[in-house]
Amino acid sequence: MSTQSPYAARHWLRHYDYWVRPHMTYPGRPLGDILALTAVHRPDEPATHFLGAELTFLDLKRRSDALAAALAGLGIVKGDRVGIMLPNCPQYIIAAFAILGLGAVVVNINPSYTAREVLVVTGDSGVRMLITLDALAPLVQGVRSETAIEQVIVTSLAEYSSAAAAPPRVDGLLTFADLANRSGPTPDAAETTAELKVSTTSGVAPKARAASGVVQGFRPAHMLPRVRIDPDDLAVLQYTGGTTGTPKGAMLTHGNIFANVVQTVAWTNPTYVLSGKERYLVVIPYFHIYAFSVCMMVGISIGALQIIHPKYDPEQVLISIRDLRPTYFPAVPTVFVSLINHPGAAEYGLEHVRHYNSGGAPCPVEVLHEFERRIGRPLTEGYGLSETSPVTHSTPELAVRRPGTIGLPFPDTDMKVVDVETGTRELPLGEAGELCISGPQVMKGYWNKPDETAAALRADATGRVWFHTGDVASVDAEGFTSIVQRKKDMIIVDGFNVYPSEVEAVLYTHPAIRLAAVIGIPDPYHGEIVKACVAFKAGATGTPDEIIDFCRTSLTDYKVPRSVEVRDTLPMSAVGKILYRVLRDEHAALLQKS
Missing domain, CATH: 3.40.50.980 (Rossmann fold)
Incomplete structure (x- = not known):
């Protein structure tokens, strides 16, 4: 990032909470x-x-x-x-x-x-x-x-x-x-x-x-x-989807994850970090890097009690809130949606939880406002990826908040927005393009995938390595970042990434299916759900329910299509590529009509 870059000034630093330092020393120790x-x-x-x-x-x-x-x-x-x-x-x-x-x-x-x-x-x-x-x-x-x-x-x-x-x-x-x-x-x-x-x-x-x-x-x-x-030794292989349908193992080192722990602790009000009285309510799975780093590693580092739930059950979570009084509750948006819609939520003392944090998927502004209105506590947002250990952005606790944004970059974390076509030209503040991240929490690469690594991790003219997230974002003059569009075709169900190509690979093993395309459609509870659009081979037949049952044998539940649209054909570009944008637009038009 050159000195002429619009991001070089790091305007976001002036909006940090008063205790957050922009730079720090990392321990260089094993996890x-x-x-x-x-x-x-x-x-x-x-x-x-x-x-x-x-x-x-x-x-x-x-x-x-x-x-x-x-x-x-x-x-x-x-x-x-x-x-x-x-x-x-x-x-x-x-x-x-x-x-x-x-x-x-x-x-x-x-x-x-x-x-x-x-x-x-x-x-x-x-x-x-x-x-x-x-x-x-x-x-x-x-x-x-x-x-x-x-x-x-x-x-x-x-x-x-x-x-x-x-x-x-x-x-x-x-x-x-x-x-x-x-x-x-x-x-x-x-x-x-x-x-x-x-x-x-x-x-x-x-x-x-x-x-x-x-x-x-x-x-x-x-x-x-x-x-x-x-610090550079490999600690975790965190699998994330790939554009080919084959998951990629993000190589996270001891240094990557430890740095993200230090950054997260530094972001947190020291009054609570040093109290020895923190209680984390853990419903996000540890096998997800969000909980691995933010709950398990950060929690242990500050001596927090982790109230562990093997799965999300609204009734059991509410009982834990009532009886065990957690101070911090990170979760995906669907959890907060279910809590505000629970008929007896007001009886469990949700207002006693000091801090709620939403991550893993975009949280609709309407959900955020409704949660804060009903519960009376702030619900903050952040942003991260498997490849970044995971947190890169978060919302200030006491300073300026911009609901609907993912907040500001973490300490020692730089960002820039580049053109989507080539990924080489920095765009002005306020203009949407691909979000790129550089910082100590950025992965080493993808396991045994040099081509994918080279595409994701690119050095600039100064030799600094940037992770190209594939997410389209814009950054305002103060550094608050808005995700305009996630990776082109990725679907996020309850905070879990679903890659259409993986679901399509299963659909194409069905003997009747000629063409298949998978899109995400909005859902008030899950954020998004999977919809499959298929065209049958000549003379072949099938029903949506039969195709859904077929998928269940090869896919975990959140990846299984919730609806199947049978069509004569699928929209194609001049070079024969399926036009996912058209499918999404058609579905949106149907929703408007209904």
């Missing part, structure tokens, strides 16, 4: 230090609340160290990829820090994926070991022979709940509890006990005994393998 330091300073303070049971920061540290030692004993070394295919639960945190502590790489896998989707991600990443739920073991076993997976480790949600259930036993698979106890005695599971604090609405009840081997016999930290981990 494992985040848990290690908090476990030293706040060993006995509660770190997680999950289904009625609590663990302290020292509990998490001991368990992650024990699991790391066990994984090392099974041959996991620096650079190996280990998949985590879990919903939100304490085991996710334990597994992530165990993997990171060895210098191995976390591969996040959505537990709702179909066998085909699991095969794509595990195959591309070369996962050697996979940690998942016992209920998902049959699915994993079904594709294991086609992958590099050597071992599968299973656990259950009930192990770490107040029920303190015995760990699951699945023939031929390893058990999470046994591995975390690998360095100590291994009595019969029924005789092995661990202590979990069982929470009640009035406080913490006497300790309950849980059939799990994860507490006894921890291997001391000094017996763990000594691994040098540099």
